Each structure stands twice: as C-alpha cells, then as structure tokens.
Amino acid sequence: MAADIPIIDAHIHLYPESEVDTLAWCAPDHPLRKQHSLDxxxxxxxxxxxxxxxxxxxxRKNDLAAGERDGSGWEHPLMEVAWLKRIATGQPKPGEGHAAEDAPLCAAYVPWAPLPSGAAVVERYLDLVEKEAGESWPKVRGFRYLLQDKPSGTMLTDKFVESLKLLGRRGFVFDLGVDQHNRGRAQLEEVVEMIDRAHDGVPEDQRVTFIINHMCKPDLSIYNVQTSPSFIAWRTAIFTLSKCSRTYMKLSGAFPEMPESLRQRSAEDIFDAIAPWLSVVLAAFGAGRIMFASDWPVCTAGGVGDGAWAKWKAVVDRLCWMASLEDDERRMIWAGTALKAYGIEEA
Structure with missing residues (x-):
C-alpha cells in the first residue's frame, strides 16, 4: 500500500465503561464487556x-412500542448520540478514553433508528437526534436498524419501506446489516426485494443509499466453493445487489464467520482461504463501490486478539496487490468510497 494513501475506517464501534449496561448484547461474561474508546x-x-x-x-437496548408511544424506549440510543457528540466535538468526560484533539478523527456517525415504526415516528425520532447531536448533527450521515437477527419479513413491511424512503428524502444513508451465514439465502432475497421497494417510484436523487455491512456475513468455513449451495447463493445475491442503484459494500466483518483455526493464521493464509469471497465482491462492485472497514472491536473477539486490526488491513492490502489495482482504485477502497457513499466533505 502506498504510504500516501489515507485511510478512513468505515465501520467501528465505541462505547465507554459507564454505558456497557445499555448494550443489548453485552452479557456480564462477554469478552467485549469493557471500555472501547478512542485510546x-x-x-x-x-x-x-x-x-x-x-x-x-x-x-443499544431499546423498546419500539414505548418509543412509538412516548419516546421512552429511545433513551439508550439517544444516550449513544450524546456519547458521539462528546467525541465529535472534543468534549470528553473524565475517564472516557478520548481527548479534545481526537475530535477530527470522527468523520461521520450512524446512530440507531426505529425504522419498523414507520415514517411519521422516525421523523419524530430524527428531531430528537438532531437536538441531542447539537453541533455534531452534520456528522450524522445515516442510520441503522440491525436486521440480521430480526424476524423474517421485518424489512418488507410497509412501515419499514416508508422509513427507508424518508431517509432517502432527508439525504441519509441506511447501513444494512444482514447475516447469510446464519439466516441463509432467504434473508438476502428479502434484501433485494426491500431495495426494489424502497426505490420504486422514487426520483433517483431522493433514493436512499444502502451501505451493506460485512459482505452480508457469508459462511467462510466452506472448503469447496465450486459446489457449495451456500456459496453459490451468496455469490448470486452479491451480483444481484451490485446491480441495484445506490448500493455499496464494506470489506469487513470476516473474522467471526471463519473457523477459529483460520483466525489464528497469518494474513496471507487468511487471504488465500477467503479469496473466493473477496474476488466476488471486487468483481461485482468494483473498487469504486467497496470500502475498507475494520469492524473494531468486534474483529478482536474469538481469539483474534489485539492484532486483529492490522491483520485485516493486511488482508485487504493483499487483495489490492493481487488484483493489480491502480493507486486511484486503492484510494477509493481505503477512503474515497466511504467519503462518497456517506457524503462526507473532506476538510
């Protein structure tokens, strides 16, 4: 990788020690149950x-019904917005693990939003996010409602689609988190239908942009990809998604989908093992629509450890080298695609 190519890490998570109890997934014995801040x-x-x-x-913990009723179910997601405001504006509380000079590192942030509740409720929620975000509001570039573990059909309800259309009208992206490894091809088929419905009848300049997380979480334990129904279904879905307008893909989230024995190996060995998946993503989306993302600190779990960020960077770097990408293509993968997809203006 050329030394002068900057990096924008397009997918990280941060939280202070004082707020770990608000994380919906963070059981008392979870290995990530400790502060993960900028330090x-x-x-x-x-x-x-x-x-x-x-x-x-x-x-973060939330209650859709309470949110629709009086907003009380949105307490913890709005607390997260306040946390990101402190980071983005350089106003840390003692012990939170960041400093005033770290503020420029926050290029953008993507809060949670109650998309299943419908456009009218989401509009009310956005007003509260804008109030909570204050001067950091311009850095709110999109929203996410994690779909990977939700019941089938959630993303296809009229209310969900209405919410997506609202985000498009307001100029926000939708970060799409789904899981082919555990949910199978049916969830990816729902994604294609959801995108079609969200864009149906909407002028091109008002269509919501979809930024797909973690390559749709494919099963990276497959040995023979030529005959695997899972790989073939994933590959078909990736090429179909790449043909949808306003879709981008994050090169991220691979470690949790690998066998533990592979996670422990060198970046070169990991690249060799998952090259079929990386090659499909690059062929389908091209360098101009894929972006480097570490998924830190999730990437450190499962025995990968503190070297996970550097190891994943080395895997993506090897992809660029093996594909003989030109410097302008590499610049897109390492930073340019993220800036374009999220509508971030460089300082």
Whole structure:
C-alpha cells in the first residue's frame, strides 16, 4: 500500500465503561464487556494511523412500542448520540478514553433508528437526534436498524419501506446489516426485494443509499466453493445487489464467520482461504463501490486478539496487490468510497 494513501475506517464501534449496561448484547461474561474508546482504537490501529473513522451504532437496548408511544424506549440510543457528540466535538468526560484533539478523527456517525415504526415516528425520532447531536448533527450521515437477527419479513413491511424512503428524502444513508451465514439465502432475497421497494417510484436523487455491512456475513468455513449451495447463493445475491442503484459494500466483518483455526493464521493464509469471497465482491462492485472497514472491536473477539486490526488491513492490502489495482482504485477502497457513499466533505 502506498504510504500516501489515507485511510478512513468505515465501520467501528465505541462505547465507554459507564454505558456497557445499555448494550443489548453485552452479557456480564462477554469478552467485549469493557471500555472501547478512542485510546484503545488508536492503539489497535497505531501502525497505520487512520485519518478518520465512521462510527456505527452498537445495538443499544431499546423498546419500539414505548418509543412509538412516548419516546421512552429511545433513551439508550439517544444516550449513544450524546456519547458521539462528546467525541465529535472534543468534549470528553473524565475517564472516557478520548481527548479534545481526537475530535477530527470522527468523520461521520450512524446512530440507531426505529425504522419498523414507520415514517411519521422516525421523523419524530430524527428531531430528537438532531437536538441531542447539537453541533455534531452534520456528522450524522445515516442510520441503522440491525436486521440480521430480526424476524423474517421485518424489512418488507410497509412501515419499514416508508422509513427507508424518508431517509432517502432527508439525504441519509441506511447501513444494512444482514447475516447469510446464519439466516441463509432467504434473508438476502428479502434484501433485494426491500431495495426494489424502497426505490420504486422514487426520483433517483431522493433514493436512499444502502451501505451493506460485512459482505452480508457469508459462511467462510466452506472448503469447496465450486459446489457449495451456500456459496453459490451468496455469490448470486452479491451480483444481484451490485446491480441495484445506490448500493455499496464494506470489506469487513470476516473474522467471526471463519473457523477459529483460520483466525489464528497469518494474513496471507487468511487471504488465500477467503479469496473466493473477496474476488466476488471486487468483481461485482468494483473498487469504486467497496470500502475498507475494520469492524473494531468486534474483529478482536474469538481469539483474534489485539492484532486483529492490522491483520485485516493486511488482508485487504493483499487483495489490492493481487488484483493489480491502480493507486486511484486503492484510494477509493481505503477512503474515497466511504467519503462518497456517506457524503462526507473532506476538510
């Protein structure tokens, strides 16, 4: 990788020790149940020193019904917005693991939003996010409602589609998190239908942009991809999704989908093992619509450890080298695609 190519890490999670109890997934014995703030992130990525990052919501506890009724179910997601405001504006509380000079690192952030509740409710929620975000509001570039573990059909309800159309009209992206490994081809088929419905009848300049997380979480334990129904279904879906307008893909989230024995190996061995998946993503979306993303600190779990960020960077770097990408294509993968997809203006 050329030394002068900057990095924007397009997918990280941060949370302070004081708020771990608000994380919906963080059981008392969870290995990530400790502070993960900028001090830790900067240490993990120290060898490359990214120019900036894009924060993704961390699935805080929420109650859709209470949110629709009086907003009380949105307490913890709005608390997360307040946390990101402190980071983005350089106003840390003592012990939170970041400093005033870290503020420029936050290129953008993507909070949670109650998309199943419908456009009218989401509009009310956006007003509260804008109020909570204050001067950091311009850095809110999109929203996410994690679909990977939700019941089948959630993303195809009229209310969900209405909410997506609202985000498009307001100029926000939707970060799409689904899981082919555990949910199978049916969930990816729903995604294609959802995108079609969200864009149906909408002028091109008002269509919501979809930024797909983690390559749709394919099963990276497959040995013979030529005959695997799972791989073939995933590959078909990736090429179909790439043909949808306003779709981008994150090169991220691979470690949790690998066998533990593979996670422990070198970046070169990992690249060799998952090259079929990386090659499909690159062929389908091209360098101009894929982006480097570490998924830190999730990438450190499952025995990968503190070297996970550097190891994943080395895998993506090897992809660029093996594909003989030109410097302008590499610049897109390492930063340009994220800036374009999220509508971030460089300082």
């Amino acid at each position: 830790e992130y900067k240490a993990a990525s120290a060898g490359s020193a990214p120019r900036g990052f894009i924060f993704l919501e961390t699935d």
